[in-house]
Amino acid sequence: MFDATLHIPPFTVRLRSPFASVRRHVETFYSQSLLSEDSRDFIDFDVEILPGRGVRRVWRRQARFLLDGVEPFYPLPAAQAAPMFEWGMNWCVAQRPMGWLVMHGAVLAREGAALVMPGFPGAGKSTLCASLAFIEGWRLLSDEMTVLDPADGLLLPHPRPISLKNNSIDVVAAFPEARLGPIYRDTRKGTITHAACPPASLRQADQRARAAWIVFPRFEAGATLRIEQLSRVEAFTLISEQSFNGERMGAPGFEALCAMLDHVSCHELVYGSTEQGLEGIRRICVT
Structure with a gap:
């Protein structure tokens, strides 16, 4: 055992x-x-x-x-x-974790400023997340879980392997820095594997980050790059749909999410290739 x-x-x-x-x-x-x-x-x-x-x-x-x-x-x-x-x-x-607001989404950071990408099914979040971590050098906090501490308004690192499925496997396997595990076929999510968290992100797993950008990515094969700015209300509605424990937290969770949105720019990103997705993030995340 x-x-x-x-x-x-x-x-x-x-x-x-x-x-x-x-x-x-x-x-x-x-x-x-x-x-x-x-x-x-x-x-x-x-x-x-x-x-x-x-x-x-x-x-x-x-x-x-x-x-x-x-x-x-x-x-x-x-x-x-x-x-x-x-x-x-x-x-x-x-x-x-009832003390923290937990949402479904990838989180990456650069110089303490965090990018949050809420995860809708089929949006290509994990592929774009892996591309930012392995190609662009962003620090990975989490591929799946956005964990927000209401006490200080910061996002907690939860570094684990990046989950990849179907077509995204070949895309990420081509990244020189990516290290993939075994492939599992015929799962409830199709063919899947995992990419190891970048070592630098593991070494900095004690460093929280403050949200600066919220991007709702959507991959559409053959699409041209499109970036649309969202209002705070629109972003709140969309990200609330991805909250696992917002209702259970009640007022503290609501207030924490509102406070986070006070300091971020919110966008929808539509892209037709990994290269377009990375270019869209570069345009949005200007410091």
């Missing part, structure tokens, strides 16, 4: 699993996050990825995700045990 404690800022995670693929995933993407037994502190998420029950242990084998001994969603094929850890972690972060 693989048993490890990981510090994945800002959380500490205990992970137990008999699956060799889960161990390899941790060794590939989280080797710098492993904590020794004498340095383990409070555990935020106690996670197990276990085999299926009964005949599912040997026939059409399954993997189950458990948080604190509770199984929050259905099992997946055993071959998807490693990506199940990433999907399960997204669920944990979305459901648990």
Whole structure:
């Protein structure tokens, strides 16, 4: 049984699993996050990825995700045990941290100024995020989770592997600095893999950033580059749709999001290629 404690800022995670693929995933993407037994502190998420029950242990084998001994969603094929850890972690972060406002979106920073790209399905967010991190040198705070602290209005780094799917895999695989893991086929999201977080971003995982730009990207094959400025009200409406715990936080979450929007420029970005997407970000993110 693989048993490890990981510090994945800002959380500490205990992970137990008999699956060799889960161990390899941790060794590939989280080797710098492993904590020794004498340095383990409070555990935020106690996670197990276990085999299926009964005949599912040997026939059409399954993997189950458990948080604190509770199984929050259905099992997946055993071959998807490693990506199940990433999907399960997204669920944990979305459901648990009541003190922070958590939204679905990529966050990157440059000299303390953060770019937030809320994640609508099929928008090409992860490909553009990886392009900014590996080609343009932006610091990756998170590919999936925008975590805002209402106490200081800053965004918290949560650096994990960048999730890639389908056509974006070949695009990112061509980046010289990108290091990709195994490819998993026939998942609920199609063909997927992960790109390791850039080492420089991991080294700066204790540095928060203040939102300066919010960009809603939308990839459309064959489209010409189009940038449209959005009002604060429009941006609030769109980003609220991507909030996991805004309603549960109530007034503190509402006020934190309003305060963040007071200091950012908001745009919709439509692009037909990675190069166009990067050019659009360069035009928007002028310091």
